[in-house]
Amino acid sequence: MTIRQKFATYVLACAMACGGVVGVAAGAAGAAPLPTRAEAATIDPVSTTAAAALAADGTAQFALRLADVSTAVGARLGVDQVRLDAAWVAADHVHQVALLSALTQVGVPYRRNMSKVGVGFDCSGLTAYAWAQSGFDIAHQSATQLRNAAARTISTAQAGDLVYFPGHVMMWLGVDTLVVHAPRRGHPVELWQISSRSVRRIKFGDPSVA
Numbered sequence: 001m002t003i004r005q006k007f008a009t010y011v012l013a014c015a016m017a018c019g020g021v022v023g024v025a026a027g028a029a030g031a032a033p034l035p036t037r038a039e040a041a042t043i044d045p046v047s048t049t050a051a052a053a054l055a056a057d058g059t060a061q062f063a064l065r066l067a068d069v070s071t072a073v074g075a076r077l078g079v080d081q082v083r084l085d086a087a088w089v090a091a092d093h094v095h096q097v098a099l100l101s102a103l104t105q106v107g108v109p110y111r112r113n114m115s116k117v118g119v120g121f122d123c124s125g126l127t128a129y130a131w132a133q134s135g136f137d138i139a140h141q142s143a144t145q146l147r148n149a150a151a152r153t154i155s156t157a158q159a160g161d162l163v164y165f166p167g168h169v170m171m172w173l174g175v176d177t178l179v180v181h182a183p184r185r186g187h188p189v190e191l192w193q194i195s196s197r198s199v200r201r202i203k204f205g206d207p208s209v210a
Helices: 003-017 034-038 045-055 062-077 081-090 093-103 123-132 142-148
Strands: 150-152 162-165 168-172 178-181 190-193 203-206
Touching: 045 062, 045 093, 062 081, 062 093, 062 190, 093 123, 093 168, 093 178, 123 142, 123 168, 123 178, 142 162, 142 168, 142 203
Parallel strands: none
Antiparallel strands: 150 203, 162 168, 162 203, 168 178, 178 190
């Protein structure tokens, strides 16, 4: 077991001991004060490791902490860790920060028309919050977010890019059709795989390119 795998296992054990939950997180649309972006919204291991990575942003520890988050996400979804690691390393810094910011909110409830850290998000509220942490102010409306983003395909998108299904927006995890999103009432922010029957209807967009 690698050091990062041991770390992820330790965090998971701590979360389970505390009765941790899996869900979504909420974020305020528009840039939140930078110190708050490194706070985990829940004790879910994905949320806590993502917050630890953001706290290390700008230091030599950031790459290792990013790998910790990838390990936690890979363990949750049962995906090829090598592919996931490679996708996250290949993403540029603004995409990494946006994706990590969304992941800090895993476990926060879905709340319609809301984008409030640790309280509630709807789908576009989560993506607006996450990208605000990288300095990009995007509309709190799913179709508008995609329309204003640079078109991408699954072969040209980066981890952290928007994934749009009619009426719903998510953030891509970088491999296959895996996303983090605020799904619907009664379901918190979660890691999810888009079904094969829906793949043909999805579109990708990069909010960092006008």
